[in-house]
Amino acid sequence: GPSLIVAPSILAADFARLADAARAVEGAADWLHVDVMDNHFVPNLTIGLPVVKSLRQATTLPFDCHLMIERPDHWATGYAEAGAYNVTFHVEAAEDPVRLAKDLRAAGSRAGLAIDRDTPVEPYLELLPHFDTLLIMTIKAGFGGQEFMPELLEKVRTARRAAGGGHLELRIEVDGGIADDTVAAAAEAGADAFVAGTAVYGADDPAEAVRRIRRIATD
Numbered sequence: 001g002p003s004l005i006v007a008p009s010i011l012a013a014d015f016a017r018l019a020d021a022a023r024a025v026e027g028a029a030d031w032l033h034v035d036v037m038d039n040h041f042v043p044n045l046t047i048g049l050p051v052v053k054s055l056r057q058a059t060t061l062p063f064d065c066h067l068m069i070e071r072p073d074h075w076a077t078g079y080a081e082a083g084a085y086n087v088t089f090h091v092e093a094a095e096d097p098v099r100l101a102k103d104l105r106a107a108g109s110r111a112g113l114a115i116d117r118d119t120p121v122e123p124y125l126e127l128l129p130h131f132d133t134l135l136i137m138t139i140k141a142g143f144g145g146q147e148f149m150p151e152l153l154e155k156v157r158t159a160r161r162a163a164g165g166g167h168l169e170l171r172i173e174v175d176g177g178i179a180d181d182t183v184a185a186a187a188e189a190g191a192d193a194f195v196a197g198t199a200v201y202g203a204d205d206p207a208e209a210v211r212r213i214r215r216i217a218t219d
């Protein structure tokens, strides 16, 4: 695959025109980041499985489903079965993260583990060999448009060092406040997948915004 992943988050798009939002970044983006929130794990409600299933028919982009929900052990494999390329659930919500990673792979997707703002990464480093993606929040999960927190990149550095010992395939994804002025620091810390909502869908030309973020992350 490509050396860097840029994943626009449709959380910042017009929810009445999600198919248009997806198509607007086809050819520029690598993954489409889909934020699923249940109003319990986070105090916000977005979209769920029916919308993911419909949107799956509307675009060729691989889906990167970020589940900010309670009981991912129960719900997550449904997103894999719906055709998601990568399904990421939160370590704070999962009962048995390793078991769920195996279930996701058996259901046909890659498995991602997400770490929210207030959760340290060290206790979970030993789980990384079971995962394809580690998502480090660079804000508190729940809402788009928040300010990037550079101090959280320390977790990216820690995880990248740990992954260097034999698990080089691990994608380390950053999510929250990623834009032209923050993506370089995230890349320097060792991230190789970049979620951007506001910076992409708040721009006049979303595809060009994706290309710019990739360029800055590569330099």
Ligand code: DX5
Pocket (backbone or CB within 6 Å): 009, 010, 011, 012, 033, 035, 066, 139, 140, 141, 142, 143, 144, 145, 146, 175, 176, 177, 178, 195, 196, 197, 198, 199
């Ligand atoms: C927030 C979501 C993010 C959100 C990022 O909890 O997980 O994916 O879309 O939005 P921006 O890029 O605006 O910070």
Ligand code: ZN
Pocket (backbone or CB within 6 Å): 009, 033, 034, 035, 066, 175, 195
């Ligand atoms: Zn997200």
